[in-house]
Amino acid sequence: MALRVRDTIRSSSESPLPPVELCYENMNGSCVKSPYSPGPRVLLYVVFGFGAVLAVFGNLLVIISVLHFKQLHSPTNFLIASLACADFLVGVTVMPFSMVRSVESCWYFGESFCTFHTCCDGAFCISSLFHLCFISIDRYMAVTDPLVYPTKFTVSVSGMCIGISWILPIVYSNTLFYTGANDDGLEELAHDLYCIGRCQLVLNQDWVLIDVLIFFIPTLVMITLYSKIFLVARKQAQKVEATVSNSESSSETYKARVAKRERKAAKTLGVTVVAFLTSWLPYMIDSFFDSCLGIMTPSFVYELLTWFAYYNSALNPLIYAVFYPWFRKAVKLIITGQVLKDSSSTINLFSKGA
Template sequence: GDYNTSLLQWDINMNESCYKTPLSSGLRVTLYIVLGLLTIFTVGGNLMVIVSIVYFKQLHSPTHFLIASLTCGDFGLGLTVLPFSTVRSVETFHYCLDASFCYSSIFHLCFICVDRYVAVTDPLIYPIKFTVPVSGMLIAVAWIFSLVYSFSVVFTGANEKGIHKLVNALSCVGSCQILFNKTWVVVSSLLYLIPFSSIIVLYSRIFAVAKRQARMIEMMSNNTQSSDNYSDRVGRRERKAAKTLGIRVFAFLVFWSPFQIVVIIDVFLNFITPPLVFDIVSWFAYSSSAINPLIYSLFYPWFRKAMKMIVSCKILRLDCSTMSLFSE
């Protein structure tokens, strides 16, 4: 049929259809500088978040442990995937880590969203429901599932079932992508869409509750001298944390959606996407890992304060792990 003819054409024209596009020396140097800086920023920025949460005892809470674990995924991507992607590594192990960190980020965002939902909608029950052991269990689920799923699919060869000839035809210099058949592309897409659908539903409820709480506080402030008590301050902080997470989720969605769309279209149209387009959407998705510390530095005063202590090396000279990072 037409599909077999297409595969035969790939085999015959392998040397012509799959080659490394020559780049000028200036463009190569520019790309190495830009992608190298992105890698350094991703590794350095996320490492700053991890050190802040691990070192400062005031940040030892279930929410911040989830954030630290999410950041570990971005840090791991920057440390183990981006350098290889810069030189277009074709190792299978490289791809498995790539997919694992991606799925881990999605599940962490989903779990943090559940955490924020309970914190905003039921702040009195929240300290009882979301303890450090609970956050540890959620972290373990996110990492174990992501690693087991990614490595098992690729190393069992399930992703190549039915497209072996096409995979062999594309396994040449200039190709750096691992191909997936339609079944596993659909499964991977569902693992992307289902958590984000859950997040959108939860966020619609979070912001509805937050809006109602803000209205109640405003009414109380009109009837009393001051409503700036401890519970009000905590409530405002929880709502701000939820809003910041919403920005993080939106950024992840914006950066990763083009890649997901290209992969879905590609598998149903016999892998017609040019390597350059695949590289562009891949690096656009990778850029999501560099956004995390940038968002924290813009919206979290505690991170800016912790970052100043780390950059100035004061944490090496002074015992400031118990210092107050929150302005109450």
């Protein structure tokens, strides 16, 4: 969420010899352009562009997999598909334009699209966080009571969680930026910083703190739930060993298999949560200290933290590919075109005993 003040105008008074480059030549009020040399410029386009492509196509594969194959139609997988949709939209509406802004140090897409881009940036990233929070609640219920869980966390409950995860972030982000509430009390600063070719809206301290709370409250919920999940998982693992060694009834063996499957799913999604926190925590800590202490992070550091956070949208499909055999099989069927066959939606994606 690129929501802080960043002045892209760099003073040229220190080195008057090189000609000043503008974002828009021969236009009064244009921002000063601070281009990279050709080598780093190409490298940045490759790195940022790869992240955007991976976010788009990787998450698109997740969405198609869950929606196409009937075996994957479960409340948890619908949440995962919706999370992939949020990350997909980050890859489509945010990353490509942020890439040009980061590399060229200019915004070439107009003021109206700047506001829209900033709203998408905030809304979809918050939406991802909300999805992960609901997924952690889902996994907690599944691990602590796996046999009763299907009657508690139904498709309708999953749909309600998905609705909340989309509606609240979109309403919040659009209300914040389209009403102008983001720069309340900072109108003079916003006016002084304004130039044509700049797209980094001013956000006052109150809204920065609200953003930090929106991030850390769900984060605290996730950390608490996953801590409990792994404590329960350890106890269940001990029971599974006892069940196998004592050769108990088939009912007990079934319970052990269900518990094992839910623990495995919780572990995989726990890795997803850790990846999200690792990606976004540095950015949010930087935002908090910048706002509270009045520190201005160097531009290149800020861009690095921003893209480190953006790259989280490309990570989840890679995590699924590593931990979910069904996802690898689904991707193979999609890429080879076998999903176009009439009976493809009923293909078994799970190995025996899974």
